[in-house]
Amino acid sequence: MGMNCGIVGLPNVGKSTIFSALTSAPAEAANYPFCTIDPNVGLVNMPDKRLDKICEIIxxxxxxxxVVEFVDIAGLVAGASKGEGLGNQFLSHIRQVGVICHVVRCFEDANIIHVNNVVAPLSDIETINTExxxxxxxxxxKRLEKIPKMLRSPDxxxxxxxxxxxxxxxxxxEALSEAKPARSLEYTNDEALIIRDLHLLTMKKxxxxxxxDEAGLESDNEHVKAIKEACAAEGTLVVTICGQLEADIAALETQEEKDEFLAEAGLEESGLSKxxxxxxxxxxxxxxxxAGTDENRAWTVPVGxxxxxxxxxxxxxxxxxFIKAEVYHCxxxxxxxTEDAIRKAGKLRQEGKGYVVKDGDIMHFKFNV
Ligand SMILES: Nc1nc2c(ncn2[C@@H]2O[C@H](COP(=O)(O)OP(=O)(O)O)[C@@H](O)[C@H]2O)c(=O)[nH]1
Ligand SMILES: [Mg+2]
Incomplete structure (x- = not known):
């Protein structure tokens, strides 16, 4: 499994629209036998032009x-942590994801009701983050309550x-009471281990x-500008997506049609890819x-x-x-x-246990079991 993203946000901001568009061309589930089957979970192929080029040559x-897993997590409203809306049900879903995609409404449309009656992304972000x-x-x-007993333990x-x-x-x-996320504090290595055990939602990226709206893809509107400014301090990534446009693209049948549509809209990359x-x-x-004649496959690993x-x-x-790896770069x-030409050029290397993998490496492993 590559990455796992949970889509959160206030009601009516476009989460389900974006989720259905992203997952409209699902990945072939047979390759990923351990995935949950749930209408709110979708597996999509990671767009990667390099894999396409590799397949042309080999x-x-x-x-x-x-493959990337998206989960449409509903039920996050003000008061959710105290059981409002779907209450605590959403929490268990968010705990399992690697990264939180926090959707914020930055489009104006009088026909679509905003839960607080006004498009105010910064306060919307605050509402969700407070929950x-x-x-x-x-x-x-709850953990603090256990401390006195642990201190008295013979262990x-x-x-x-x-x-x-x-x-x-x-x-x-103290930090959380002021709605500061746990990830904004610094931790020693020992502390980091304790933190990991707590599975805190605000530790997640x-x-x-x-x-x-479509105009907002060409240049940042005032909402997006305000969000980018606020997010710069914490180094949070901000992406713009037009849910409506993604839904239109998703409705097209072939990849050629989709590429053409993107080009006509003057976009280099789909929202999914971004x-x-x-x-x-x-x-x-x-x-x-x-890479080989049986299959060419992309694998996800941490940098380092x-x-x-x-x-x-x-x-x-x-x-x-593991014995060694034969490595060249895509x-x-x-x-x-050809691999022969790569070898002649001295670009095909034998690497040992200490080799640090680079993005785009093509690897062949020798092992002994
Ligand atoms: N104008 C406009 N409407 C949108 C956009 N994205 C979603 N909507 C509409 O907003 C409403 C709520 O969207 P939905 O995806 O169900 O929101 P959710 O509650 O966050 O899952 C629906 O009527 C959508 O058609 C958008 O980019 N522009
Ligand atoms: Mg929804």
Whole structure:
């Protein structure tokens, strides 16, 4: 599984419109047997022109792109952390996602009711983030209640954890009470382990998705400008998508028609592609490829992954029995066209356990099980 994105936002901002458009061309589920079957969950292929080019040069029987999972998470309204709307149901969904795509209404349309009757994206963002912070505050307070008992425990490890946790939880409680996200604090390595265990919603990376009208794609409207300014401080990525336009594109049948439509609208990239690439950047993910006559496939690994870790994404046996990797870069393939030519040019290398994978590497693993 590549990336997993949860779409959140106030009601009527365009979440379901964007979700259906993004997932209108679903990935072939057979390649991903462990995915949940749920109408609010959609698997889509990661758009990657490099994989297309690899397939032109090495025609495979099967082309398998990286896959991204989107979840349409409904029910987040003011008061949700206290059980309003769908209440706590949404929380368990958000806990499972890698990155939160926070959709904000930045289009004006008198026919579409805004829950607060006015298009005010900054306060909408605050409403949602406050709910997430309150849900985390609840988690932190519950953990704090356990501390006195842990301190009295005969188990030395538990005592140690309690001593380390107490000030950390205190700091978190203070920040979350002011609706500051947990990710805005700094942590030592030991603290980071405790934090990981808490599965806090405000530790997750967020991408702000501005749902704009078509004019808003050409140049940022005042709502988008205000959001970008506010997000710059925290380094949060902001992307603009026109839900309506994505829905129109999704209704087209072939990829050629879709590309033509995009070109006519003067757009280089679909909203899907923008969002996925922002998600990869936010999570520090990258792609490497395996290529051969059976299948050409894109795999997702964290930036900084070593060759055995990359092999482990295919199969844990590949990682355990890793001997070496044969590596060249997809740009070498585009330049030299054949593996032979790449080898003659000295671009095909044998790499060992310490090799750090680069985005766009084409890898072949030798292993022993
Ligand atoms: N004008 C306009 N309307 C939109 C856009 N995106 C969604 N809508 C409309 O807004 C309403 C709510 O959209 P929906 O996707 O159901 O919102 P959700 O509650 O966030 O899932 C629907 O009537 C959509 O057709 C957009 O980009 N422009
Ligand atoms: Mg919806």
């Amino acid at each position: 025609p495979p029987q099967k082309r398998i792109p990286a 997430l912070a309150l849900a985390d505050l609840d988690t932190v307070e 030395k490890d538990m005592q140690k954890e309690a001593k380390l946790s107490e000030p950390l939880l205190g700091r978190l409680k 967020q991408i702000i998705v501005c749902n704009v 969002l996925i690439h922002a998600g990869y950047a936010a999570l520090g993910l990258q792609t490497y490829f395996t 992954a070593t060759a055995p870790e990359a092999a482990g994404v295919i199969h844990t046996d590949f990682q355990r029995g 740009e070498d393939l585009f330049e030299f066209k």
